[in-house]
Amino acid sequence: MTGLTRRGLLGASALATIGLATGCAKSGEPSRSGGRSGGASSGTLDWWDHFSSFQQLNDDWAEKQSDELGVRVVHTYYDASKAVQAYQLAHQANKMPDVYSNIVGLPLAALVSGKWVHELTLPDEVLRKIPPNTLTEGITNLDDKLYGFPLFSFRQSTTLVWLNKDHFAKADLDPDDPPSDYQAYKDACRALASAGVTPMTLALGADGSRIRDQVDDMAQAAGFPGYQGLKFTTGEYAYHDDSYVTVIEFLKELYDSKFMLPGTNNFSVVDARTRYATGAVGIFIDGIWCAGGSKALVPEFVDKIAFGPILVPLPEAQPWTYRGRPSATWFVAADSEDPEKASLLIASLMSDEYQKGMIAAMDQPPLNLDLVAESDAIDAYKKAVAFCGENVFLMPQAIVRNPEIAAVDAERKPVTPHLGNIVQGYLGGSITDLRRELKKLSDAFEADREQAMRKAQSAGANVSEDDYIFSDWKPGADYEIT
Incomplete structure (x- = not known):
């Protein structure tokens, strides 16, 4: 995980939680599973992130969700050192990807007022799987509307x-x-x-x-x-x-x-x-x-x-x-042409299959920590997750x-x-x-x-x-x- 402007997915307030959890970045140019440089277009969902450990997982998941959603999902990885500028330029040009990771460095209220984000609509069965103390007004929600999806355990x-x-x-x-x-x-x-x-x-x-x-x-x-x-x-x-x-x-x-x-x-x-x-x-x-x-x-x-x-x-x-409570990991862009399917792409990340893929990648632990002990992750990672589970407390x-x-x-x-x-x-x-x-x-x-x-x-x-x-x-x- 690379620290840029991040004060943690787990900050003391909305300001402290901005720029969620920069993933394990390694240097290099954007890695794409296909296509264009940004901006929504009919029949395609663009998905950008900065999580290097999840590159293969997200490439594979994009292909799987292309079949599930009936729309071509194009995944693009950016090194964390390049992601902020890429997002800023895309926003200025009105070419934001439909779904993107939280590394912009603005409080949720500023993201909403600045037309960075679209309200998320998640299926009830997905909302029921989200642990208590996860969705929070001012951090993931604003005025009782959900804007950011938190994928990682605090x-x-x-x-x-x-x-x-x-x-x-x-x-x-x-x-x-x-x-x-x-x-x-x-x-x-x-x-x-x-x-x-x-x-x-x-x-x-x-x-x-x-x-x-x-x-x-x-x-x-x-x-x-x-x-x-x-x-x-x-x-x-x-x-x-x-x-x-x-x-x-x-x-x-x-x-x-x-x-x-x-x-x-x-x-x-x-x-x-x-x-x-x-x-x-x-x-x-x-x-x-x-x-x-x-x-x-x-x-x-x-x-x-x-x-x-x-x-x-x-x-x-x-x-x-x-x-603190988890901040958002994923957003849907305000100008997405298909916010419904963009939301469904984010919803799919709460599935056990995807969360097991996250554990195999051994980056930040997913919301469902129960899946870690029986996973194929190395013992050192399992010990780290267990240690944090016993010694990291909600503030x-x-x-x-x-x-x-x-x-x-x-x-x-x-x-x-x-x-x-x-x-x-x-x-x-x-x-x-x-x-x-x-x-x-x-x-x-x-x-x-x-x-x-x-x-x-x-x-x-x-x-x-x-x-x-x-x-x-x-x-x-x-x-x-x-």
């Missing part, structure tokens, strides 16, 4: 530890007993280095979005009681909390100890995953989709993959993280309690430099006072929310900062609004 992580079995064996380490805390991880890195293996890499470079997401995850596992700097119980931004400092100082120690492959500070997700899949390192910190992404790059590497959990500072700490969200928060999200602006940029600067030495920079980031987010709140209130939205306060939240459990 119980997933961007920040798991993936091992190379051969390298661990060379260092006399047991891949079935992976490091789970900071000290054990550092010990494993030292053992790998002593065995002549470069210990690790991660995606530190590009726009910093992946390391931003991963530090957010690790901060939760280090005890931060919130998501993306926002505390659940107080509704305040606190990137300068000790948990964030602890995580970033740990990364700094790994960096300064030269445990990271040279060039890591410049690696995009694809760069880093390619090094892992070609055997250049013993460990790669990546999302739950790592097995699928690595398979797409180097198929023969899959048997060497082993799983490790998100790291915690101390052995006794709980590796708990928190995610409180302002937009779930008050859908009018969507009006605030629509007014939010990107805050730069963001957390990932600060991590890049601190590891590289251009930032020396880490906590001061994190406090400035907290203040910048508070200021941005305040200006967005004022604009939303001026436009008539019934919202307040109290909507972000969940004093009854408890760690280690799914949050349910009562």
Whole structure:
């Protein structure tokens, strides 16, 4: 999965859920199962996405659905680094595909008002298969109309530890007993280095979005009681909390100890995953989709993959993280000439057959997690899904309690430099006072929310900062609004 503007399919609000889940992208030009460059035309449904692990699955599914729907379905894959621009250009030219994946980077309200999306009409039997707490006003729905279809479970992580079995064996380490805390991880890195293996890499470079997401995850596992700097119980931004400092100082120690492959500070997700899949390192910190992404790059590497959990500072700490309700994965374009069949194409993705295909591809887990245990996926992927199922919890969200928060999200602006940029600067030495920079980031987010709140209130939205306060939240459990 490649991080672009994504803040996760699983964000703290509609803004945080935009740009769903960029799939395991690898570089290259668009890969097409047929035809034209975009725009609906009579007798054809165009289907675009950026999920590299699903390329063959979606090519095959397009052929199958061509027969089922009685219309030619043309599937086109775009590398995630190219998808945003391709979608923007297609929208400007009124040549959007009928069905497309969510990577545009706009809140749902903006997608609707900007004529990006068409209302979805799904059969009742499909709606009945969607798990509770999945379709949400302001995230997938607006004004009680369904616009976005969420295909992935929220119980997933961007920040798991993936091992190379051969390298661990060379260092006399047991891949079935992976490091789970900071000290054990550092010990494993030292053992790998002593065995002549470069210990690790991660995606530190590009726009910093992946390391931003991963530090957010690790901060939760280090005890931060919130998501993306926002505390659940107080509704305040606190990137300068000790948990964030602890995580970033740990990364700094790994960096300064030269445990990271040279060039890591410049690696995009694809760069880093390619090094892992070609055997250049013993460990790669990546999302739950790592097995699928690595398979797409180097198929023969899959048997060497082993799983490790998100790291915690101390052995006794709980590796708990928190995610919001799923955001949309798929949209129908506003100008589709056949929105009914486009909706039926999306509906077909909820079938057990397609969801089993998703599991075989080992990308993000599908909504139906019950299918994973008995699948043909490798053990490392099954362990990752099981771990997330036990340690990723549903978090409180302002937009779930008050859908009018969507009006605030629509007014939010990107805050730069963001957390990932600060991590890049601190590891590289251009930032020396880490906590001061994190406090400035907290203040910048508070200021941005305040200006967005004022604009939303001026436009008539019934919202307040109290909507972000969940004093009854408890760690280690799914949050349910009562």
